Amino acid sequence: MSDAPSALHPIPRGPVPEAPPAHSVRRIDVRIDGQTVSVPEGATILHAAREAGIDTPTLCYLESLAPVNVCRVCVVELEGSRALVPACSRKVEPGMIIHTDSERVRLSRRMVLEFLASSVDVSTAPEFQGYLQRYAAHPERFGASAATVAQAPKIDNELYIRDYSKCILCYKCVEACGVEAQNTFAIAVAGRGFSARIATEYEVPLPGSACVYCGNCIAVCPTGALMFKAEYDLRRDGAWDEARQNRTDTVCPYCGVGCNLTIHEQDGKIVHVSSPLDHSVTRGNLCIKGRFGWQFVEIQPAPDGQKSKKK
Amino acid sequence: MDLHLSSAEPTVEEKAAVDAELGPPESGWQGGVRRIEQEGRVAVGGREARSRRHLLLPVLHAVQARAGWISPGALNYVCLRLDVPPAEAHGVASFYGMFALDRRPPVVAHVCDDIGCMLRGAEAVCDELQTKLGPANAACQGGQAVWQRSPCLGLCERAPAVLITGAGENPGERVLAPATADAVQASIGDAVAGRWPAESDVFSPRLSVPQAGGATLRVLRRIGEAGPPALDHYLRLGGYQALRRSLDLGPEGVLREVMESRLVGRGGAAFPVGKKWEAVSLQSDRAGARYVVCNADESEPGTFKDRIVMEGDPFAILEGMTIAALAVGAQQGYIYIRGEYPLATRRLRQAIQSARAAGWLGGNILDRGLSFDIQVRRGAGAYICGEETALFNSIEGYRGEPRNKPPFPTQAGLFGRPTVVNNVETIVNIPEIILGGGAAYAQIGSLNSTGTRLFCLSGHVVRPGVYEAPFGLTLGEMIDLAGGVAGNGRLQAVLLGGAAGAFVSPSELHMLLTFEGARSIGATLGSGVIMLFDDSVDLKQILLRIAAFFRDESCGQCVPCRVGTVRQEEALHRLAHARPLQSFADEVKTLREMGQAMRDASICGLGQTASSAIESALHRWSLFA
Numbered sequence: 001m002s003d004a005p006s007a008l009h010p011i012p013r014g015p016v017p018e019a020p021p022a023h024s025v026r027r028i029d030v031r032i033d034g035q036t037v038s039v040p041e042g043a044t045i046l047h048a049a050r051e052a053g054i055d056t057p058t059l060c061y062l063e064s065l066a067p068v069n070v071c072r073v074c075v076v077e078l079e080g081s082r083a084l085v086p087a088c089s090r091k092v093e094p095g096m097i098i099h100t101d102s103e104r105v106r107l108s109r110r111m112v113l114e115f116l117a118s119s120v121d122v123s124t125a126p127e128f129q130g131y132l133q134r135y136a137a138h139p140e141r142f143g144a145s146a147a148t149v150a151q152a153p154k155i156d157n158e159l160y161i162r163d164y165s166k167c168i169l170c171y172k173c174v175e176a177c178g179v180e181a182q183n184t185f186a187i188a189v190a191g192r193g194f195s196a197r198i199a200t201e202y203e204v205p206l207p208g209s210a211c212v213y214c215g216n217c218i219a220v221c222p223t224g225a226l227m228f229k230a231e232y233d234l235r236r237d238g239a240w241d242e243a244r245q246n247r248t249d250t251v252c253p254y255c256g257v258g259c260n261l262t263i264h265e266q267d268g269k270i271v272h273v274s275s276p277l278d279h280s281v282t283r284g285n286l287c288i289k290g291r292f293g294w295q296f297v298e299i300q301p302a303p304d305g306q307k308s309k310k311k
Numbered sequence: 312m313d314l315h316l317s318s319a320e321p322t323v324e325e326k327a328a329v330d331a332e333l334g335p336p337e338s339g340w341q342g343g344v345r346r347i348e349q350e351g352r353v354a355v356g357g358r359e360a361r362s363r364r365h366l367l368l369p370v371l372h373a374v375q376a377r378a379g380w381i382s383p384g385a386l387n388y389v390c391l392r393l394d395v396p397p398a399e400a401h402g403v404a405s406f407y408g409m410f411a412l413d414r415r416p417p418v419v420a421h422v423c424d425d426i427g428c429m430l431r432g433a434e435a436v437c438d439e440l441q442t443k444l445g446p447a448n449a450a451c452q453g454g455q456a457v458w459q460r461s462p463c464l465g466l467c468e469r470a471p472a473v474l475i476t477g478a479g480e481n482p483g484e485r486v487l488a489p490a491t492a493d494a495v496q497a498s499i500g501d502a503v504a505g506r507w508p509a510e511s512d513v514f515s516p517r518l519s520v521p522q523a524g525g526a527t528l529r530v531l532r533r534i535g536e537a538g539p540p541a542l543d544h545y546l547r548l549g550g551y552q553a554l555r556r557s558l559d560l561g562p563e564g565v566l567r568e569v570m571e572s573r574l575v576g577r578g579g580a581a582f583p584v585g586k587k588w589e590a591v592s593l594q595s596d597r598a599g600a601r602y603v604v605c606n607a608d609e610s611e612p613g614t615f616k617d618r619i620v621m622e623g624d625p626f627a628i629l630e631g632m633t634i635a636a637l638a639v640g641a642q643q644g645y646i647y648i649r650g651e652y653p654l655a656t657r658r659l660r661q662a663i664q665s666a667r668a669a670g671w672l673g674g675n676i677l678d679r680g681l682s683f684d685i686q687v688r689r690g691a692g693a694y695i696c697g698e699e700t701a702l703f704n705s706i707e708g709y710r711g712e713p714r715n716k717p718p719f720p721t722q723a724g725l726f727g728r729p730t731v732v733n734n735v736e737t738i739v740n741i742p743e744i745i746l747g748g749g750a751a752y753a754q755i756g757s758l759n760s761t762g763t764r765l766f767c768l769s770g771h772v773v774r775p776g777v778y779e780a781p782f783g784l785t786l787g788e789m790i791d792l793a794g795g796v797a798g799n800g801r802l803q804a805v806l807l808g809g810a811a812g813a814f815v816s817p818s819e820l821h822m823l824l825t826f827e828g829a830r831s832i833g834a835t836l837g838s839g840v841i842m843l844f845d846d847s848v849d850l851k852q853i854l855l856r857i858a859a860f861f862r863d864e865s866c867g868q869c870v871p872c873r874v875g876t877v878r879q880e881e882a883l884h885r886l887a888h889a890r891p892l893q894s895f896a897d898e899v900k901t902l903r904e905m906g907q908a909m910r911d912a913s914i915c916g917l918g919q920t921a922s923s924a925i926e927s928a929l930h931r932w933s934l935f936a
Contacts, residue, residue: 069715069869069914070868070869070870070914071869071870072869072870072871072912072913072914073870075911075912083910083911083912083913083919084911084912086715089715091717104907104911107904107907107908107911108871108907108908108911108912111871111875111904111905111907111908111912112870112871112908112912115870115871115873115874115875115878115908116870116874118874118878119874119877141892141901142878142881142882142892142901143881143885143892145881146878146881147877147881168870169867169870169873185312185396185398185399186315186396186398187398188396188398188399188401188402189402189710189867190398190401190402190405190406191405191406191867192405192406192693192864192865192866192867193862193863193864193865193866193867193873193876193877194862194865194867194873194874194876194877195867196866196867196868196873199398199401199402199405200398200401201317201383201386201397201398201400201401202383202386202401202412204317208317209315209398210314210315210396210397210398
């Protein structure tokens with residue numbers, strides 16, 4: 001064995017330097033539902049509530065995105081504040097006294113859930129269904145003629161569909177398409193009030209828009225308004241069955257970035273591809289290849305062992 | 312930015328309109344001639360172009376005024392010039408009521424059918440227009456014009472009101488108040504032919520300020536001339552003396568006077584002005600920009616006082632803002648004025664020009680080292696932009712959606728910088744305070760409501776208009792000051808503070824018009840609206856109009872307001888048509904719960920007050936049984 005430097009034996013560079021000591025962060029004490037919780041400065045009330053073991057409902061919040069606090073289902077009562085405050089974005093301050101399950105909080109959460117469920121199709125949002133039960137919400141109380149956002153799904157490409165009758169306008173897809181992940185800006189919120197909606201410019205179909213089909217909007221959609229075409233077709237045919245699905249973690253084979261993929265497979269077909277939100281490389285984001293480019297896996301070799309040919 | 316634009320091209324006219332606002336394009340990257348030798352390998356634009364995003368709203372105005380709508384080609388060109396993604400620019404343009412994203416006739420008559428005009432014959436005007444011109448929102452006059460219903464135009468003292476806007480080679484605006492269907496029809500004809508009056512509106516102190524010339528007036532004392540206010544005239548009446556004195560006092564001295572005056576904001580929230588200014592002046596980062604913003608987006612139904620001040624005494628606003636800039640160390644100011652105020656916009660712009668020419672704005676004012684300038688920004692039909700953080704987003708070229716607070720504007724306001732934002736009426740009180748001294752100012756009015764207040768009297772009142780009075784008159788005295796109850800003379804209700812305010816009944820006329828007086832009966836002075844309803848009025852219809860107003864004007868960002876305002880209107884319709892889902896009592900209970908959730912969980916004041924007038928009426932009268 002030679003001592004000469006090589007690719008396998010690089011020049012020794014001395015000891016690995018130690019990481020500098022972690023910056024000490026001031027901790028702040030707040031009282032939540034009677035418990036005192038200590039959280040780092042800059043943390044949110046939501047963070048503090050989770051530390052205290054309190055389950056706070058959220059819809060528009062996602063760990064990997066900046067909070068937009070628009071759904072208002074996470075509101076809590078903060079002593080000294082006239083209105084309720086959103087737990088997902090309000091930073092803790094010393095001495096805060098917070099109530100997460102008071103009569104006012106329960107009423108606002110229930111009304112928010114009723115407002116949404118009475119105007120939006122939440123049938124493919126299991127988490128939302130759980131909240132409806134938890135807060136004893138009765139969306140049907142507004143009557144059969146209550147205005148809704150019902151509309152036909154937009155199916156304008158082979159990869160994913162947009163069913164805005166299921167859109168609760170949580171802004172997550174706009175964030176993921178914009179500065180928070182993809183910087184493509186293919187979609188934005190358009191219109192105002194109850195007519196506010198997620199749209200491309202002049203509602204042009206996706207192939208005419210700036211969309212690059214990364215599917216990062218699908219990854220963050222909490223209600224199934226954005227859905228793989230494969231999943232949509234199976235659901236339409238009544239064949240979608242999560243109990244029959246396997247999830248396999250793997251690494252994307254396309255480039256050297258090393259994105260983790262979770263392959264969702266049903267009956268030998270890949271029906272959905274996601275990436276773990278907490279993965280240090282992807283933070284849940286992928287590109288068009290990792291998200292949709294897996295048809296080659298399903299191409300079976302021809303029986304005689306020859307290369308299969310494209311039809 | 313790697314923009315993806317469609318193949319739609321702007322017309323020559325649209326391109327010219329954008330270039331008139333932004334200057335000619337500097338490179339091929341921005342839609343100009345491509346200079347291949349300089350630009351072959353480098354991108355020009357980028358950050359520099361994006362830093363001009365705040366010009367998006369003015370440019371969209373320019374396109375709308377030239378073409379009558381914002382076409383895909385025009386939007387492409389705007390996006391190219393400012394480096395804004397088209398989906399975002401479309402999102403911004405579609406936010407505003409005055410912009411059309413579908414081809415629309417160039418001349419539009421905006422017919423106010425809001426509560427103030429309802430009381431003065433708006434429905435009759437609409438009915439007649441329907442007969443003469445055809446249904447609302449349908450093209451008439453050979454496809455050259457259209458009429459549509461509009462929320463409050465802020466002309467309630469001369470109701471019913473109509474605003475006509477015309478796009479094209481010779482764009483223009485014209486106010487008709489009081490309007491008749493005949494006059495609207497004739498004016499539409501003139502507008503289609505490109506004929507506009509020299510002034511968009513007639514400013515009449517006699518009609519709009521019944522107290523004009525009175526010796527007791529303070530804030531309104533200079534209003535008296537119908538013509539465009541002149542700087543010389545303002546100086547002769549003591550104008551800019553307060554700024555001279557402020558320069559002598561220095562920033563700390565000005566702050567002290569404002570603190571001592573105990574002036575509170577007149578926009579509706581009644582926040583102490585001195586505290587606000589002090590918070591900005593104490594921001595530790597001394598080097599960066601600070602801003603003074605004048606909120607002139609007066610859109611609360613029934614409110615028109617700020618318009619009167621802007622039309623009749625614009626220099627006082629400039630002087631007040633300059634004093635604020637001195638106190639907090641700002642160099643740039645903005646006046647954000649609602650798009651439906653053509654005459655006030657023009658007079659403010661004229662005033663700024665002449666103040667600049669005479670050295671009252673710009674660099675080194677009075678050779679005292681103070682530098683401050685002001686830009687006027689026009690809104691485009693969105694009540695929500697009167698909310699201070701929505702206003703910032705609108706100026707910055709984003710959708711006028713309110714921001715979550717904290718951080719407050721004093722910490723991170725316009726362009727993320729410390730910002731003083733005050734309403735017009737608040738700002739014109741500043742010179743008064745500096746001249747007379749804060750302590751003397753605090754002697755006027757009541758203990759916790761110092762100074763004078765402008766009230767907007769409209770509806771069934773004998774002499775509608777803006778009135779100035781020290782805080783502390785009773786509601787009844789105020790109504791007497793305006794000549795008493797008109798209509799059939801039998802008062803049924805008073806709306807206090809606007810659509811976001813509260814109804815009070817004739818048994819409450821003894822209430823004091825002070826912040827604490829209003830609070831004690833669960834009402835608010837809000838923007839100073841006092842609208843009278845005689846007992847022939849069907850209050851249910853008024854409540855329905857208020858509910859429709861909030862449903863239309865909700866920005867749609869947060870759930871309680873976006874859906875709550877719709878459900879509130881639906882429930883009121885069911886009650887008004889005596890078709891409750893279960894029982895009247897159940898519907899009223901649902902309304903109360905919705906109101907509570909909107910008040911508690913909405914992001915901003917719009918949602919938080921969208922039910923207050925309705926709930927106040929349900930509390931005082933059994934309208935539905």
